[in-house]
Amino acid sequence: MKIGVVGCGGRMGRILVSAIAAAEGCEIAGGTEAPLSPLLGQDVGAQAGLAPLGIAVGDDAQALFRAVDVVVDFTAPDATARHAGLAAEMSVPLIAGTTGLAANEQKAVEDAARKVAIVQAANMSVGVNLLLGLTEETAARLGDDYDIEILEMHHRHKVDAPSGTALALGRAAAKGRGVELDAVAKRVRDGHTGPRRAGDIGFATLRGGDVAGEHTVIFATEASRIEIVHKAISRSVFAGGALRAALWLDGKPPGLYSMRDVLGLG
């Protein structure tokens, strides 16, 4: 499968280029950067720290779309909106990993998805998406007799708590139970808390060292407990998911898909 990487010189772009080059059945068929980028004309492989691939970094996204089976986009919101338009126009599926899209940019992606298959996900990690899907399913299945708690740990530099992924897991659990997270979230416990309120979804936050990110969802009832855990080890974790999405997209009808669709988690 021929894959194009827009924004191939960014931090995400370089990781994607390496992952695609190493994956069986996949081939890097082009890379772009913004006009005026100092990377233009350099070898796509070499600039990502690989052996040269014999393809120069270009600035013509349209030409890139013409040359590939699927495009992977981890760039900036305005660029992603434009790329979605090109994907629709040229019938080339797109994987959109860019976050922070404004309403009009998101609408551009959704409009494009009426004409071409697009996978969009704020977090492409296979493991995190698996956790999100199974948390919702388990919360629905196990019912209210199980107390749900979400524990996360991240490196000492992280400034917000709970992490975005922890909150997403909380929303998945709440959805499984058919409630709104805001109505049941217990984000802080300190002092005389009283007994745990039935139906609460509790959060606990740990910070320290260089932990890349760990999340545990706990379902606890009398005398037994189930835990589902995800531990990120490297920052390349999203690339494996993007690759799976690329292979999955082959031949899919137009539509806006999530990583849960890609992983078959319904």
Add this chain to the structure above:
Amino acid sequence: MKIGIFGCGGVVGRLLVREVVATEGCELSGGTGRPGGALIGVDVGEQAGLEPVGLAVSDDPRALMAASDVIIDFSLAPATVQHMLLAAETGCAVVLGTTGFGADAQAAVDRAAADAAIVEAPNTSPNFNYLLVLIERISGVLGDEYDAEVLSMAERRLPFAPSGTTIEVAKAVAAGRGVNLDDVIEKVRDGVIGPRPPGVIGIAIVRGGRIAGGQRAIFAGDDEVVEVAYRSTDPAIYAKGAVAAARWVVGKPPAKYSMREVFGLA
């Protein structure tokens, strides 16, 4: 419904006596103990910490089968072949909770299932059986690019390894990948073992304490790790699950059934 208990004087056996007596619609038809053991002739209820129920612990499993709609067997592995031959002979349904038996007993179970309804139930906890569903899903989504390991802890008195529960976990991992556990299981690591062969399912065994047990399936990828874990702290859950299985299996045609079928998780 008349329920008889093989091994009624054991840790789980005594809990079973109490559970059957306490469950509406169930009637205790008797219990057996090890022939020649100290419990033979003692009141089944009394030895389980209840008021006398007017039934003496017997050493005649055939007679108890004849007097029962279903047998719950939590005796010990050396008795399994005999118990299965009797099930085939009498057609009496059995919930087989005994674990740790060998290939000959396994063959006897499979043969008995032609003439009697047998629930093969190496772990009767509903949570544990839901865990197996999760493990199989996770294993299927992640595939063998993620190294799968099973870590298992059980109480100090368990005299064999891996336990039936551990094998269930490892089988769920193998089933998710569509492989046969016997072909990929790696049970012992000691000394210079060389790098981990791809595709194996490794098992590590921990023993200690009196009651608590836990299972953890670990899926370790290059960039992320997914784990699912289960802990239980009260064997009463096994008795509850076994009685649920007994009620479920009465009236079912001869065949081998699993606890996942009993709980509607298959």
